[in-house]
Amino acid sequence: MSTSYPTPYDTDHTAPVTLDRREGPSGEVVLRRHGALLQIIANGCFLMDTSDGRSERLLVDAALDALDGRPEPRVLIGGLGVGFSLAHAAANPRWGRITVVEREPAIIGWHREGPLAELSRSALADPRTEIVEADLVSYVRESADTFDALCLDIDNGPDWTVTEGNGSLYSPVGLAACHARLTPGGVLAVWSARPSANFEGTLRNAGFQSVRTEEIPVVRGVPDVVHLAVRAA
Numbered sequence: 001m002s003t004s005y006p007t008p009y010d011t012d013h014t015a016p017v018t019l020d021r022r023e024g025p026s027g028e029v030v031l032r033r034h035g036a037l038l039q040i041i042a043n044g045c046f047l048m049d050t051s052d053g054r055s056e057r058l059l060v061d062a063a064l065d066a067l068d069g070r071p072e073p074r075v076l077i078g079g080l081g082v083g084f085s086l087a088h089a090a091a092n093p094r095w096g097r098i099t100v101v102e103r104e105p106a107i108i109g110w111h112r113e114g115p116l117a118e119l120s121r122s123a124l125a126d127p128r129t130e131i132v133e134a135d136l137v138s139y140v141r142e143s144a145d146t147f148d149a150l151c152l153d154i155d156n157g158p159d160w161t162v163t164e165g166n167g168s169l170y171s172p173v174g175l176a177a178c179h180a181r182l183t184p185g186g187v188l189a190v191w192s193a194r195p196s197a198n199f200e201g202t203l204r205n206a207g208f209q210s211v212r213t214e215e216i217p218v219v220r221g222v223p224d225v226v227h228l229a230v231r232a233a
Contacts (some may be wrong), residue, residue: 004169022106025135029106030117037113038082040107040170048081055154055191055216055224056084061151062214062226063189064094072096073148075180078136083120083138085151090123097126101229104136137169141177146185153191158199158227170199183209185233194222203229 016034023029030041039049060075067073075095077085080102089098102108110116111124116224123129132139136154158170168174170190178188188208192199197214205209208229215223 011096020106020110024104024106028101029104031106031110033115040082050082050084052081053088055226056081057088058214058216059151059153059189059191059226060089060092062084062228063151063187064092066187066210066228066230067148067185068191070148070185074146075099075149075151076101076147078140078150078152079154080104080111080120080131081153082110083116083123085153086129087120087123089151090126091128093213096148097130098123098126099130099132099145101132101134101136103133103141105133125207137174140169140174140181143181146181146183147186149187149189150178150181151189151191152178158192158196158202170200170202172206173222175202175208179207179231182211182231184231186192186231188227188229188231190227192225192227194226199227201226209230 014035016032016039018030018032019023020031021028027043032039032041037051039051040047063075064073073095074097075089077089077098077100080086080100086098089095100222110122136152150180152169154169182188195215200211200213210230212228214226214228216225217223
């Protein structure tokens, strides 16, 4: 398989350099460097890079703001990615326990001892941080833990999944499991590469309240968004 995958951020003409390539639970994952950027590719599809991080930070901040000053809230971050959400959460002393669920051992390794450690080293050393190697969909359905906020950033969002099985997280059954993992008044925040009016309706049908969408403008194309919803108190 070629390692020259097009991405939305390929603005120079230097060839990307593959740093690592591994087979994971759902296929091939690749870490590559393209100029100053680190990029994660899954099964030949661009997932994310280190170019920005605004929408990942919004994912965390919007959830915290919606909790209205709850002391030391517990947050579940679904998907480690390049570490923007984790690093941003750990930089805020208002958060209590920070649990990150990531199913790709390669991605966890790249953060613990590889090139992505430069972004997440201090966050991983934070005593509030816990990394769980597990499939997020299974974890949400099977875990007995509860959280004040779920910040979910897996795949490309509810309308554009790359990995088979991820779509079930955004289904009525998956959202019911998310609802059960939240404390009363808890917040569900879902990152997406595009807005989805249908997903807003699915959230309401799943029993969530105060459903809204916040947008992050992008250089070109449709904006990244964060869908927000609240479990009734």
